[in-house]
Amino acid sequence: MGTPFSSFEPHGPNDEARGPRLREIPFRLLVPNLITVLAICAGLSGVRLAFEGRFELAVAMVLVAAFLDGIDGRVARLMKATSKFGVQMDSLADIVNFGVAPALVLYAYVLDQARSLGWIAALIYVIAAGLRLARFNVMAERDVKASWQSEYFVGVPAPAGAMLVLLPVYLGLIGFEPGQLMGLISSAYTVLIAFLLVSRLPVWSGKSENRVRRDLVLPVILFVVLYVATLMSFTWETMVVTAAGYLITLPFGARAWHKKYGSSWPDHPDHTPPGDDGLPMDRV
Known part of the structure; x- marks a missing residue:
């Protein structure tokens, strides 16, 4: 039975040279991407906590996001689950977790005083x-x-x-x-x-x-x-x-x-x- 969602192609769209389209993929290919998504969630949750004035938790969440963002690639290599999709996801997560999130937490805490x-x-x-x-x-x-x-x-x-x-x-x-x-x-x-x-x-x-x-x-x-x-x-x-x-x-x-x-x-x-x-x- 079909679904309204597009198929997940971790290595880009298939073509005839690659053989028939796979209907299922190993769960291990999803694990690094799930870690990346959790890292983004942690970073953005840190921003929310900062604007709520809960700065200890906010900083902790940003540091957790940085940690998760740092290990997703290593997990992918250990599980032999690297993919082009994962590379793009990780790249987009980096700007959130290493750029936007810490900057907004810092602004909410002290930079707004300037x-x-x-x-x-x-x-x-x-x-x-x-x-x-x-x-x-x-x-x-x-x-x-x-x-x-x-x-x-x-x-x-x-x-x-x-x-x-x-x-x-x-x-x-x-x-x-x-x-x-x-x-x-x-x-x-x-x-x-x-x-x-x-x-x-x-x-x-x-x-x-x-x-x-x-x-x-x-x-x-x-x-x-x-x-x-x-x-x-x-x-x-x-x-x-x-x-x-x-x-x-x-x-x-x-x-x-x-x-x-x-x-x-x-x-x-x-x-x-x-x-x-x-x-x-x-x-x-």
Whole structure:
């Protein structure tokens, strides 16, 4: 029996070269897309909670959205459920969860104290997040990659940007009064994070460090346990330390790039750094 809905084609429309149209698809193909949809729901629910004045839950929902948005692609690869449809869904979810949601939560909490300047700062951040994600999509289509891509991002990645831009909210939740002065300072800080998103600053990604020395396994496990415990017990203080720590590491990443590649900045996407024979590709 037919339904009024169009068929779900995860890899695009079928044609004769692909054989007959499948009437059923494996449920595993839906799981990553369901995670993406849940991430969008969490991000938008965070915006609603912010405008209702429930800021702790609002920030928590935005961070949950960022987490879900970050794992959907990995789940798809683990389940061998990657698809063109999923890629497009994830791309659309990114601008909501890493751009719109954190900007609106931040505006509802403190940027509105700066009036028009706060709104302009929020707009700049959302546009910067969109530009970064668009640059990622364009670069992702290139087949040849530069050797440094396994070690560095170009600019602050969008998930980290969402975590960083909410720093004024973390500070407010541990006791700082969200007044006009804080609104002005937060507006300037928001523009700074927007600049870091679209900049060519080399940011260490950690992707190349996929192995842990045997003598460091137990210390790493203990550190993770300690971090999770402090995050559960002192959530906003831990988020303040996390955001500040991430910002502090940025100059060291640029310095390491300079030492290894002999350049202070990655070259323009249409060029390669000295010694590379591939085209650089940005990553979210």
